[in-house]
Amino acid sequence: MIEQTSAFCCPICGKALWKEAKSLRCAMGHCYDYAKSGYVNLLMSQQGGLHGDDRPMVRARTAFLSAGHYRPLLDLMYSVLRDRLPRAPHIMDAGCGEGWYTQVIHELLCRDGYLPETVGVDISRDALAAAAKRKFGAEFAVASLFHIPLSNHWADLIVNVFAPDCMDEYFRVLSPGGYLLKVIPREDHLLELKQAVYDSVYENEISLPEHDGFSLLSNTVLRKKLCLTDNETIKNLFAMTPYGRKTSPADLAKLENLTELETTISFSVLLYQKV
């Protein structure tokens, strides 16, 4: 039997983790079982108060993303990064959720002759159960982005779509000259969707992450209209947003009979390099 190492390292002692039939184990004997779906839980117990997307949110996200509504965003992300990576890049999707971006980027790189080693990290077990079931050769771990179970300088690329800016950890995990590809919503992202639900609507505030160890190489804006033509898709999109959990039943009810919506989608795709 050939022993294989995991890309992840032990969150307790930092040593390499070896793949066993049902778990990952380090030389110190710390052991982490795979969940049935195939992800591993590397979250330290003292970080257990955090939570992420629950199952209905994960389902909404998977349905919406796999229908291709955000494919133009993904294609832009890919065009920004693809010629910059080494032949066998190490990639971490930080806050990977249910894994759609993780999988499509991994598969586009394989198509173009790269040999990516890809991992996804998220705080939500429900999201990672969905991600791990995609079975495209990536490893997924439940962990905090403030305590990433990867060794120093492991990653050539960190992908971060709407996820927290843990810049000190990203700096530690990235190789010298490595890239952080970050997507943030712009002021007018989903403006018409919000107008359909709320009486008064504010534009999103934009703040670009800053860190002395990174230089911003490019900021590419994608803005387009999305035409949604069925109620389920509209509700799925709303459920994906941060508003999904914070909206009153009266406001949520306004979505019930909405069968058509044209809404703006608007993103900044930011490429940082570790300097």
Ligand SMILES: [Zn+2]
């Ligand atoms: Zn250990």
